[in-house]
Amino acid sequence: MGLFDRIKKALTGEDTSTKEEQETVNPAQTEVESTDSNATVEPAGEAEVDSDKTAVSHETVVPVDKEPVEQQEATVDTATKESAELKEEDTEQLYEQGLQKTSQSFGARLNAFFAKFRSVDENFFEELEEVLIESDVGYETAMQLSDSLRTEVKLRNAKSKNELQTAIVQKMVELYEAGGAGKNEELQVTETGSTTVYLFVGVNGAGKTTTVGKLAAKLHGAGKSVLLVAADTFRAGAVAQLVEWGKRVDVPVVRGKEQADPAAVVFDGVQRAKDENFDYVLIDTAGRLQNKVNLMNELEKIERTIKKVLPDQPTEVLLVVDGSTGQNALIQAKEFNETTKLTGLVLTKIDGSSKGGVVLAIRNEMQLPVKLVGLGEKVTDLAEFDAEKFAIGLFRGLM
Numbered sequence: 542m543g544l545f546d547r548i549k550k551a552l553t554g555e556d557t558s559t560k561e562e563q564e565t566v567n568p569a570q571t572e573v574e575s576t577d578s579n580a581t582v583e584p585a586g587e588a589e590v591d592s593d594k595t596a597v598s599h600e601t602v603v604p605v606d607k608e609p610v611e612q613q614e615a616t617v618d619t620a621t622k623e624s625a626e627l628k629e630e631d632t633e634q635l636y637e638q639g640l641q642k643t644s645q646s647f648g649a650r651l652n653a654f655f656a657k658f659r660s661v662d663e664n665f666f667e668e669l670e671e672v673l674i675e676s677d678v679g680y681e682t683a684m685q686l687s688d689s690l691r692t693e694v695k696l697r698n699a700k701s702k703n704e705l706q707t708a709i710v711q712k713m714v715e716l717y718e719a720g721g722a723g724k725n726e727e728l729q730v731t732e733t734g735s736t737t738v739y740l741f742v743g744v745n746g747a748g749k750t751t752t753v754g755k756l757a758a759k760l761h762g763a764g765k766s767v768l769l770v771a772a773d774t775f776r777a778g779a780v781a782q783l784v785e786w787g788k789r790v791d792v793p794v795v796r797g798k799e800q801a802d803p804a805a806v807v808f809d810g811v812q813r814a815k816d817e818n819f820d821y822v823l824i825d826t827a828g829r830l831q832n833k834v835n836l837m838n839e840l841e842k843i844e845r846t847i848k849k850v851l852p853d854q855p856t857e858v859l860l861v862v863d864g865s866t867g868q869n870a871l872i873q874a875k876e877f878n879e880t881t882k883l884t885g886l887v888l889t890k891i892d893g894s895s896k897g898g899v900v901l902a903i904r905n906e907m908q909l910p911v912k913l914v915g916l917g918e919k920v921t922d923l924a925e926f927d928a929e930k931f932a933i934g935l936f937r938g939l940m
């Protein structure tokens with residue numbers, strides 16, 4: 542069953558797939574349980590701090606400049622540890638709650654538009670374009686949608702309100718699917734079996750540190766060993782914030798002094814991860830966009846540094862954007878994409894925002910997959926992006 546049919550079935554209960562499709566089991570549905578079955582469970586970090594550099598200490602903070610050794614408490618209060626294991630039903634609920642505002646405004650706009658529907662004429666398409674732009678799908682995408690709907694309407698000779706509503710949703714889903722064609726939709730893991738490095742970039746306040754913390758909890762909960770690198774040495778407090786997340790989710794953090802060279806911190810972190818065979822390194826960077834050249838140089842230097850230690854890394858360069866800023870998120874994504882080669886996006890703060898429609902614009906205009914979504918401030922409020930759940934949340938009440 543195609544994505545559109547699955548969404549339609551979920552929203553209307555109507556099964557529009559062919560009989561053959563109904564008889565074929567969707568492999569994607571059978572995969573769910575096998576995820577991470579190979580995971581080796583590492584004991585949670587109660588390790589003692591050991592002055593011997595080779596000993597793995599889950600709470601050791603490695604000072605980059607080798608100056609006075611700053612170390613966190615060696616033992617972790619188990620009561621403060623948080624795990625990020627989410628059940629399938631929880632994720633569904635999160636999506637639904639998270640997208641409530643978006644679907645209310647998105648659906649309400651389109652519903653209001655259809656409430657005064659009379660006939661399919663030039664006015665109809667012009668108004669539809671306006672409604673779509675207001676719904677944060679972006680100008681370019683709104684135009685494309687309206688053009689393809691014109692063709693579809695002619696082709697099907699569609700006249701009724703119902704036919705048109707369904708056709709719009711279908712076109713949005715098609716556009717969405719085309720935007721990701723040939724792209725890896727999920728977070729990738731290194732093929733060599735060595736450490737996988739994810740580099741997080743994005744403007745200040747987008748939610749990088751929070752996302753790194755949440756993802757660390759998820760991976761750690763799945764039995765993976767994770768090392769965090771606080772390369773945002775620019776903003777006072779940013780390092781402390783990541784160290785706090787490290788404590789909270791029980792993973793070690795490599796940090797430098799304030800204003801230290803971020804690339805030096807990255808070097809130490811990646812080297813340690815390699816030496817100690819960590820499964821993942823998550824690097825939090827500074828997000829200054831005021832000076833594009835500086836930012837580009839810094840990110841390039843960080844990437845070069847990673848490659849010095851692990852030539853096939855980073856596996857992912859993820860841009861974190863604040864989804865509640867709507868079109869601003871799209872503009873930021875475009876600017877970052879000019880300076881660094883992104884592999885995907887993390888869209889945060891979808892909860893409580895009415896601007897989730899921007900996913901469609903980002904995907905269509907940048908051909909970049911949204912890999913993760915932030916659906917709240919809690920450690921568990923991070924989910925892999927699921928187009929079906931997202932679309933169901935977005936189009937609820939429209940079909």
Ligand SMILES: Nc1nc2c(ncn2[C@@H]2O[C@H](COP(=O)(O)OP(=O)(O)OP(=O)(O)O)[C@@H](O)[C@H]2O)c(=O)[nH]1
Nearest residue numbers: 745746747748749750751779889890915916917918
């Ligand atoms: N509601 C909600 N809030 C979020 C989400 N992700 C992050 N936040 C909040 O957004 C604020 C900024 O998040 P940070 O993680 O500090 O952002 P950052 O990009 O690391 O910012 P800098 O450290 O300044 O570069 C914090 O108050 C987070 O709790 C989300 O998905 N939903």
